Amino acid sequence: MNLKELAAELGLSQTTVSRALNGYPEVSEATRERVEAAARRHNYFPNARARSLATGRTHAIGHVLPGSTKHEILNPIFGDFIAGASEEYSRAGYELMLSVVRDEDEANAYRELVAKGTVDGIIVHSPKENDERIPLLKDIGIPFVVHGRSTEADTDYSWVDVNSRRAFHQATRLLLDLGHRRIGLVNGLETGDFAIRRRDGYLSALEEAGVARDGDLMTSSEMTETHGHEAACAMLNLPSPATAFICSSMIMAIGVRRAIHDKGLEMGRDVSVITYDDDLAYLRNGTTAPIFTAIRSSVRTAGRQAAEILTSHIADPSLPPQHRLLEAELLLGDSTGPLRGQET
Numbered sequence: 001m002n003l004k005e006l007a008a009e010l011g012l013s014q015t016t017v018s019r020a021l022n023g024y025p026e027v028s029e030a031t032r033e034r035v036e037a038a039a040r041r042h043n044y045f046p047n048a049r050a051r052s053l054a055t056g057r058t059h060a061i062g063h064v065l066p067g068s069t070k071h072e073i074l075n076p077i078f079g080d081f082i083a084g085a086s087e088e089y090s091r092a093g094y095e096l097m098l099s100v101v102r103d104e105d106e107a108n109a110y111r112e113l114v115a116k117g118t119v120d121g122i123i124v125h126s127p128k129e130n131d132e133r134i135p136l137l138k139d140i141g142i143p144f145v146v147h148g149r150s151t152e153a154d155t156d157y158s159w160v161d162v163n164s165r166r167a168f169h170q171a172t173r174l175l176l177d178l179g180h181r182r183i184g185l186v187n188g189l190e191t192g193d194f195a196i197r198r199r200d201g202y203l204s205a206l207e208e209a210g211v212a213r214d215g216d217l218m219t220s221s222e223m224t225e226t227h228g229h230e231a232a233c234a235m236l237n238l239p240s241p242a243t244a245f246i247c248s249s250m251i252m253a254i255g256v257r258r259a260i261h262d263k264g265l266e267m268g269r270d271v272s273v274i275t276y277d278d279d280l281a282y283l284r285n286g287t288t289a290p291i292f293t294a295i296r297s298s299v300r301t302a303g304r305q306a307a308e309i310l311t312s313h314i315a316d317p318s319l320p321p322q323h324r325l326l327e328a329e330l331l332l333g334d335s336t337g338p339l340r341g342q343e344t
Helices: 003-010 014-021 029-041 048-055 078-092 103-115 133-140 164-177 193-208 225-236 250-262 299-315
Strands: 060-066 095-101 121-124 144-147 158-162 183-187 218-220 244-247 272-277 293-296 323-326 329-331
Touching: 003 014, 003 029, 014 029, 060 078, 060 103, 060 299, 078 095, 078 299, 095 103, 103 133, 121 133, 121 299, 144 299, 158 164, 158 299, 164 183, 164 193, 164 244, 164 272, 164 293, 164 329, 183 193, 183 225, 183 250, 193 218, 218 225, 225 244, 225 250, 244 250, 250 272, 299 323
Parallel strands: 060 095, 060 121, 121 144, 144 158, 158 323, 183 218, 183 244, 244 272, 272 293
Antiparallel strands: 293 329
16 A cells, blocks of 8 residues: 555545654644554555654664674674564664674764764663763763663663672572582673673672682683583583583583583583573573573563663653663572582
8 A cells, every 4th residue: 555545545635644654743643643543554654764854863773783803793692682672663663773893993883873863872782891882972962771781880871781790699609508619600701791790799609608719710701602611621620620600691501511511420410500591582491491590581671671761762862861670580490409429
C-alpha cells in the first residue's frame, strides 16, 4: 500500500496522513492515532527523511566500536546486548547505526556523528577507569548511556551495570565455604572497569577469610576458550595447584573445564569451577539443569534497559542521569563441590 491508497481508505488528504505519520504537531491526536493504526494494519512505513525533517531527529542510535586492538566487535556478549537494545529501538521507532573505527579514531568518530547530525544518541561500551569518552560526550552535548561504569569519573552520567564486585565476592565466598583456599581468578582484560570490580570482589572475599592473595592464581586476558585453558593449565601445574576457579565468562570456563579434563581430573569433584554467565542466547548453561555453578545476569536485559534510558533522554533532554545496578543471581550447578578430603 502506498500513501495515496492509505489516504483514500481513511478519507483524508495525503498531506494530512503524511503529517500524522511524520510527527507534525498541527495534526490532532485522535487523527494521528487513527492514521497510525491504519498504517500498522497495512504495514505501511513513513518516509524516514520526511520524518527527520518534521521532528528534527534522525531516529538513529550510534554504537562506536574500536576494531583494531580491543576487538569489541568480537566480544561474545555484544550480539545479545544489541538484540536487547534493538527490541527497545524498534518499539520506539529508532534504527541502530554501528561504526567500527580504529582505536585512535574513536574520539573523532563521536565528534563526526554529532557534527553531521547522524544520530540522536549514543551507547558507550566497555568503559575504563576514568574513561575519557564520558567528559567528551558531555562536552559534545549528545544524550548517551554507558553499558557499565567508569570508576573515578568526576561527572554524573547515565549507566546500566551489573554489581560485579558483589557477584565475585559471593562466588569466592561460596568456594571458601566449601573449604577451598587455592582459588584461581580467570578474569577478563583489567583495562575494563567491570574486570577491575570483579577482581576487587574476589580479593575482598579472600581478605575477609584471612587468605593471602597469590599473583600466580590471578590472570587477566581476552575472554576466550584458549585463554581459559592456558590459564587453568598453568594454575593446575603449580607446586600448590589451584583447587577451584572463578571465570569471567562461560567461554573461559569451557577452556578451564578442558584443562581439568586434560589433567585427568573431574570438574566438580576434584576441581571446582564457578563462572559468570551473561545468559547468552546461543551459549546456554545446560538445558534442564546448570552445568556450571554460575553468577548470572542477562546482558540482553542490560541492552534493553540501556536503550530505554537513552530513548527517554532523547525525548526529554532535561531528565537527570539515570542509574540501574543489576544484581547477579547465584545458580548452583554440577561444577562445584567440597575440597577433596573435606567431604561430609
